[in-house]
Amino acid sequence: MAEEDIDTLIDSPLPEEEGQLDDENRLKPAFVDAVRDAIEDGDETRAYDLVEPLHPADIADLLELLERDERRQLAAAITDLMTGEVIAELNDYVRDDMIEALPPEVVAEIAEQLDTDDAVQMLEDLEPEDQAAVLAEMEPEDRAAIESALSYPEETAGRLMQRELVAVPEHLTVGDLIDYLRDNDGLPTEFWEVFVVDHTHRPVGTCALSWILRCPRHIALADVMKRDQTLIPVSMDQEEVALRFQKYALISAAVVDEAGRLVGQLTVDDIVHIISEEAGEDTLLLSGAGDGDINEPIRDAFSARVRWLIANLGTALIASFIIWAFGAAIEKLVALAVLMPIVASIGGNAGTQTMAVTVRAIATNQLTRSNTRRILWREIRVALLNSMTVATMIGIATAIFFTPMLGVVIALAVVINILTAGIAGVAVPVLFDRMEQDPAVASSVFVTMITDSMGFFAFLGLAAAFGLAG
Amino acid sequence: MAEEDIDTLIDSPLPEEEGQLDDENRLKPAFVDAVRDAIEDGDETRAYDLVEPLHPADIADLLELLERDERRQLAAAITDLMTGEVIAELNDYVRDDMIEALPPEVVAEIAEQLDTDDAVQMLEDLEPEDQAAVLAEMEPEDRAAIESALSYPEETAGRLMQRELVAVPEHLTVGDLIDYLRDNDGLPTEFWEVFVVDHTHRPVGTCALSWILRCPRHIALADVMKRDQTLIPVSMDQEEVALRFQKYALISAAVVDEAGRLVGQLTVDDIVHIISEEAGEDTLLLSGAGDGDINEPIRDAFSARVRWLIANLGTALIASFIIWAFGAAIEKLVALAVLMPIVASIGGNAGTQTMAVTVRAIATNQLTRSNTRRILWREIRVALLNSMTVATMIGIATAIFFTPMLGVVIALAVVINILTAGIAGVAVPVLFDRMEQDPAVASSVFVTMITDSMGFFAFLGLAAAFGLAG
Numbered sequence: 001m002a003e004e005d006i007d008t009l010i011d012s013p014l015p016e017e018e019g020q021l022d023d024e025n026r027l028k029p030a031f032v033d034a035v036r037d038a039i040e041d042g043d044e045t046r047a048y049d050l051v052e053p054l055h056p057a058d059i060a061d062l063l064e065l066l067e068r069d070e071r072r073q074l075a076a077a078i079t080d081l082m083t084g085e086v087i088a089e090l091n092d093y094v095r096d097d098m099i100e101a102l103p104p105e106v107v108a109e110i111a112e113q114l115d116t117d118d119a120v121q122m123l124e125d126l127e128p129e130d131q132a133a134v135l136a137e138m139e140p141e142d143r144a145a146i147e148s149a150l151s152y153p154e155e156t157a158g159r160l161m162q163r164e165l166v167a168v169p170e171h172l173t174v175g176d177l178i179d180y181l182r183d184n185d186g187l188p189t190e191f192w193e194v195f196v197v198d199h200t201h202r203p204v205g206t207c208a209l210s211w212i213l214r215c216p217r218h219i220a221l222a223d224v225m226k227r228d229q230t231l232i233p234v235s236m237d238q239e240e241v242a243l244r245f246q247k248y249a250l251i252s253a254a255v256v257d258e259a260g261r262l263v264g265q266l267t268v269d270d271i272v273h274i275i276s277e278e279a280g281e282d283t284l285l286l287s288g289a290g291d292g293d294i295n296e297p298i299r300d301a302f303s304a305r306v307r308w309l310i311a312n313l314g315t316a317l318i319a320s321f322i323i324w325a326f327g328a329a330i331e332k333l334v335a336l337a338v339l340m341p342i343v344a345s346i347g348g349n350a351g352t353q354t355m356a357v358t359v360r361a362i363a364t365n366q367l368t369r370s371n372t373r374r375i376l377w378r379e380i381r382v383a384l385l386n387s388m389t390v391a392t393m394i395g396i397a398t399a400i401f402f403t404p405m406l407g408v409v410i411a412l413a414v415v416i417n418i419l420t421a422g423i424a425g426v427a428v429p430v431l432f433d434r435m436e437q438d439p440a441v442a443s444s445v446f447v448t449m450i451t452d453s454m455g456f457f458a459f460l461g462l463a464a465a466f467g468l469a470g
Numbered sequence: 471m472a473e474e475d476i477d478t479l480i481d482s483p484l485p486e487e488e489g490q491l492d493d494e495n496r497l498k499p500a501f502v503d504a505v506r507d508a509i510e511d512g513d514e515t516r517a518y519d520l521v522e523p524l525h526p527a528d529i530a531d532l533l534e535l536l537e538r539d540e541r542r543q544l545a546a547a548i549t550d551l552m553t554g555e556v557i558a559e560l561n562d563y564v565r566d567d568m569i570e571a572l573p574p575e576v577v578a579e580i581a582e583q584l585d586t587d588d589a590v591q592m593l594e595d596l597e598p599e600d601q602a603a604v605l606a607e608m609e610p611e612d613r614a615a616i617e618s619a620l621s622y623p624e625e626t627a628g629r630l631m632q633r634e635l636v637a638v639p640e641h642l643t644v645g646d647l648i649d650y651l652r653d654n655d656g657l658p659t660e661f662w663e664v665f666v667v668d669h670t671h672r673p674v675g676t677c678a679l680s681w682i683l684r685c686p687r688h689i690a691l692a693d694v695m696k697r698d699q700t701l702i703p704v705s706m707d708q709e710e711v712a713l714r715f716q717k718y719a720l721i722s723a724a725v726v727d728e729a730g731r732l733v734g735q736l737t738v739d740d741i742v743h744i745i746s747e748e749a750g751e752d753t754l755l756l757s758g759a760g761d762g763d764i765n766e767p768i769r770d771a772f773s774a775r776v777r778w779l780i781a782n783l784g785t786a787l788i789a790s791f792i793i794w795a796f797g798a799a800i801e802k803l804v805a806l807a808v809l810m811p812i813v814a815s816i817g818g819n820a821g822t823q824t825m826a827v828t829v830r831a832i833a834t835n836q837l838t839r840s841n842t843r844r845i846l847w848r849e850i851r852v853a854l855l856n857s858m859t860v861a862t863m864i865g866i867a868t869a870i871f872f873t874p875m876l877g878v879v880i881a882l883a884v885v886i887n888i889l890t891a892g893i894a895g896v897a898v899p900v901l902f903d904r905m906e907q908d909p910a911v912a913s914s915v916f917v918t919m920i921t922d923s924m925g926f927f928a929f930l931g932l933a934a935a936f937g938l939a940g
Contacts, residue, residue: 024710024835025717030841057717065840089717090837106570117635118590174586181683189682192721193661209679210661213651240494245525247495247559249739251662251721268721268738275742276716279749280830282754287826288819289570294831294845301848302855305823309860310890312819317867327804334797341793342786345922349758349782353775356757360750361764365494370502370514370535375764377772385772390779397787418779420485 009125020054027058032065037113044077051078060089064295072101081403084469087122093295104130108137111146114127116163116210117270120149124159128152157235158242160274161255161264164188167195170204174224177207192251192267196225201261203231203254231256232266241266242274243365276421282359284441288312308445319344319456326460329469335402336463339410344455346390347417351447354379354425362433383422387415409466413422413459417451424450484583490524497528502535509540514547521548523535530559534567534765536676542571557592563765566595578607581616584632587740594629606687627711630744631725631734634658637665640674644694645687647677662721662737667694671731673701673724701726702736711736712745713835752829755910756822759784778915785816785919789814789926796930799939805872809880814925816860817887821917823893824849829910832903844880846896853892857885879936883929894920 020031031050033083051059051074059081063071075082087110088097099107099122110120111134123131125451131150133142145163148194152158153206168177177194181187194212196205205225215224222461230248232241232255244250245268252270255264284292291302307385321339323330329336367375391411399407428446429439463469490501501520508517519683521544523531529551533541539938545568546551557565557580569577569592580588581604591906593601614893615633623626636657639649647664651657664682666675676694700718702711702725714720715774725734754762758781760774793800793810800807828845831837837845861881899915901908933939 021565025842026835026838027713029839030905032838055718061835064836066840068846074516103802110789153812178683181680182686185734187684189680189684190678194684208660209683210651210659213648213679213682214657214659216652244495245741248525248621249527251739268742269721272716272719272738272742272745275692276749276834279746280752282750283753283826283830286824287754289758289823289826290825292823292830294827294841294848298855299850301852305820305852306708306856306859308823309816309819309856310863312816313860313864316815319811319815320524320808324808327808330807331615331801331804334801337800337810338790338794339809341922341926342788344811345918346779347785349779350775353759353778356753356759357762357764360753362763363508363747364532364750366534366764367495368496368502368535369499371764374537378764381768382771382775385768386776386779389641393780394783399504418818434802448815452811455810 012115015321020058028062028066032062035062035074036066039073039077045272047074047077048081052083056085057089059086060091060238062089071098080112083119084115086111088114088118091293092121092125092296093293093297095122099126100130104133105137107134107241112138113143115162116145116149116264119146119161124150124154153279155238155253156183157232157236157238158264158265160238160241160270161232161234161266162188162270163264164191165195165254165262165265166191166264167197167201168221170198170222170225171195172221173217174212174215174221177212177221178217191265193265195254195262195265196221201314202211202259203229203256203262204253205229206353227234229254229456234258234263238274239278240380242271242278245271246275246367250308267458279363282363282440285438286356286359288444300355312443312448315445315452318449319452322453322456323460326456326464329460329464333463333469335406336460336469339398339402339406340456340459342394343410343413343417345451346394346414347451347455348448349423350383350386350418351421351425351451352444354383354422355429355443355447358426359428359443362429362439367430372426372430376423379422379426380419383419387418390418391415405466405468406463409468410459413455413462416458417455420454421451476860480811483846490528496529496932497535498547502532505532505544506536506540509543509547517547518551519546521551525533526553527559527866529556530561534561534564540673541568542715552580554588558584558588561763562591562595562767563767565592569596570600574603575602575607575705582608582612586615586619586734587630589616590681591631594624595622604800614709617697617728622704622729626704627702627706627708627725627736628734630708630711630740631702631704631736632658632740634661635665635732636661637667637671637673637732638691640668640692640695640793641665642691643687643690644682644685644691647682647691649688661735662748664737665724665732665735666691667732672729673699673726673732675699677720703728704733708744709748712741712899714861715741716745716834730835752833752910755908756826756829756914758914772837781915785922786916788919789922792926795928796934799934801938803933805876806930806939809868809872809876810926810929812864813880813883813887813929814922816864817891817925818918820853820856821891821895821921824853824892825899825917826915828896828899829913831907837900842896848895849891849892849896853889857888857898862884862887875936875938876913879906879932879938880929883925883932885930887925890924891917891921 010372020027022028035050038050066074111122123134151161172382192209194207195203197203205227206226206229207221211224230244230250230253232253234255234257250267250268254262255266257263262446288305288308391414394414395407395411398410424447428445432443472475488499503515503541505520508520510865513775523859536544538863571857580627593604619629642903664677665673668674675697676699700714700723702723704725704727720738722735722737724732725736727733758775758778767847861884866882868880894917902909
């Protein structure tokens with residue numbers, strides 16, 4: 001910041017804090033364009049002044065909105081605003097892209113500002129040699145914490161946890177604890193619960209800070225703490241962790257190693273991202289879009305998606321084979337070719353509906369072996385109602401425009417295919433789940449294959465059986 | 471609990487705490503069956519003993535897994551375990567169903583145990599006369615709080631907030647605050663932040679409890695508190711609230727009325743359900759499955775889903791009309807009928823992939839006017855790569871099994887349709903969003919209509935243009 005700032009301020013006054021965000025808390029396009037123009041003009045001071053009033057999460061959003069080159073130029077212009085908080089809020093792909101452009105000592109410096117969990121997130125996707133170069137630049141203590149976190153598999157509690165926490169022995173009183181908190185500088189500044197441990201460092205209870213604040217000093221911690229707590233093993237998958245936090249409405253939770261010793265904590269603000277990711281992921285997986293992140297490199301998006309398009313090609317070929325078997329009938333009655341996609345399409349749609357409901361119910365632990373039969377029966381009844389309605393409509397329309405007999409055939413085929421779709425929509429994801437596979441990943445391909453094939457087969461087969469193309 | 475308990479305990483010892491849940495923290499089917507058997511045998515004591523060791527969230531899960539009649543019988547057997555916590559954890563539909571079976575005075579008693587937000591959630595979906603009957607049975611103070619919450623529209627911060635909070639004037643010191651917290655019995659037992667307000671009850675800052683605990687008593691609150699806080703207006707939509715909590719990593723937040731006065735607070739444990747719901751909702755909406763809850767009454771599931779099947783019927787008719795226009799060509803070359811669904815199906819799949827990515831990016835505020843053009847261009851490039859790969863495969867296969875010319879035609883049609891799908895997959899949800907409509911609701915119908923129609927039109931049209939069916 002130099003003297004020329006003053007002129008810049010007069011020329012382009014800083015927008016009001018509320019002026020940068022729209023009603024839905026997104027950065028206004030006009031603001032983003034102003035930053036873009038400043039970067040293009042090479043006016044780093046103007047860019048800095050525009051960005052400076054933003055919250056770190058909004059700076060992260062701004063970087064994500066920009067194109068790759070603009071992003072790097074802006075980062076260079078606002079180096080002292082590029083705090084750990086901004087880095088932690090960045091989309092994974094954008095962060096990796098920016099980190100790669102920085103020298104190892106700068107990355108090390110940023111990593112040291114961060115909590116272990118955020119530092120790990122920043123470093124885990126780097127190439128091994130880049131990671132080693134960054135770690136070599138770090139203080140031994142920080143390096144050890146990060147190396148230890150990286151030793152746990154990705155997407156487990158061990159990777160996500162913070163090592164910074166407050167753990168105290170159970171013989172303390174409330175007053176002792178408050179004195180300890182006031183006198184120790186090395187403690188984290190923000191925490192929500194105090195963990196009480198025995199002499200082997202195993203958690204025996206947890207105290208919400210509000211209980212401590214509301215008790216007189218002489219009360220023993222052992223009398224205030226909640227003994228019944230949710231302990232998270234280091235090796236627990238993050239999806240499982242997210243479900244526990246939701247189910248038991250946790251704010252923080254102790255993470256324990258194989259021996260049951262307290263090794264870290266998870267706090268809900270880190271878990272909300274995972275809850276949102278895991279729930280949103282099903283939309284993307286069901287559609288065959290892989291990670292489906294708009295900041296994912298194009299080659300990754302291509303390889304994630306093309307495999308599902310090829311799988312779809314395979315299932316479409318099966319459907320084509322069925323049509324080919326009825327080629328003679330179609331030659332005689334071209335109306336069959338005109339109407340057959342309707343039966344397949346309606347079945348596909350009904351199957352997708354049931355499958356989405358089933359996949360969500362499995363993901364939220366609402367559908368288990370105990371109620372599978374009830375849900376299957378429920379979906380069959382919904383399918384019956386749906387198919388009666390739709391079959392009546394298409395049957396009457398076909399009877400009017402073609403022949404009454406063709407109307408009967410298409411109506412029957414629609415009923416058969418919607419029922420098939422209802423059963424497949426429950427059965428396919430449930431079977432994947434029982435085989436310990438993620439039901440969102442491959443269910444679509446199988447359900448579509450079943451509804452497409454059954455759609456063409458039922459319609460063309462019934463038409464042949466009824467002698468319509470004889 | 472009577473003397474016969476002792477015999478029951480000898481016959482069927484209580485399972486270990488860990489014995490009721492499987493590895494993924496779901497109730498074991500064997501345990502659920504044991505409870506079912508006890509209910510069927512009319513053995514209320516055995517049912518009670520089985521359920522008693524469970525966490526309230528697991529009792530709620532158990533009730534959800536049972537069928538309607540079993541559920542009500544179990545509830546009658548475990549009345550004193552049916553705490554507010556259990557009721558608050560229940561699925562909306564299951565809760566409504568159970569509440570309807572209870573007399574108003576019992577519902578009122580349960581509601582009085584709950585925090586305002588949970589009580590409101592329990593009562594908001596009751597029929598107006600049932601709701602009035604319950605409110606009439608409640609203590610005037612609780613009734614007033616609930617009536618005031620119900621006066622806000624559904625799914626807004628006003629409905630979700632808790633009125634119970636800790637608010638103090640800014641002239642206090644840390645010591646004053648601790649004394650106030652120790653001496654006042656009327657305060658909530660669990661809270662995570664203290665709100666500091668001015669004399670008009672407008673929030674001026676917020677203190678995390680950990681800061682208070684780490685400061686000496688003489689420090690002024692005004693020097694500890696964070697002035698820059700996220701205030702949530704009572705009328706804010708819950709989806710927006712969830713995004714703020716995620717973006718700014720909030721644990722709790724002050725809710726303010728139109729005049730800016732503090733009227734309640736939201737805590738993250740209530741918001742995680744909404745984050746998960748809103749993110750999972752897109753999966754269901756995109757598939758046209760409405761709320762898609764496995765506990766939703768069948769008539770509701772039917773009416774939510776059948777409308778999308780009927781819409782799909784409409785779009786399928788458009789596709790049929792296109793096929794009908796090329797009826798003469800199909801009559802001459804039945805291979806066209808055999809192959810045409812492949813082109814439509816691949817296009818539909820590619821469109822769904824892009825649409826899912828776009829819808830998630832819009833929902834998470836990552837796709838705004840500032841980067842729409844960049845994302846559209848990105849999707850076009852992915853579509854080009856995908857379509858080249860898939861078109862080559864199907865083109866060669868068709869050239870071998872049919873004719874080289876038909877291979878060229880289908881390859882071209884696939885390229886055209888995947889590109890169309892990529893553009894429509896971005897454009898349709900973005901346009902819905904700009905018209906202030908939820909892009910997840912109706913995008914599927916339009917994208918499918920576009921890819922189906924374009925698939926048939928491009929393939930049959932090119933075949934006709936190349937003189938293949940001449």
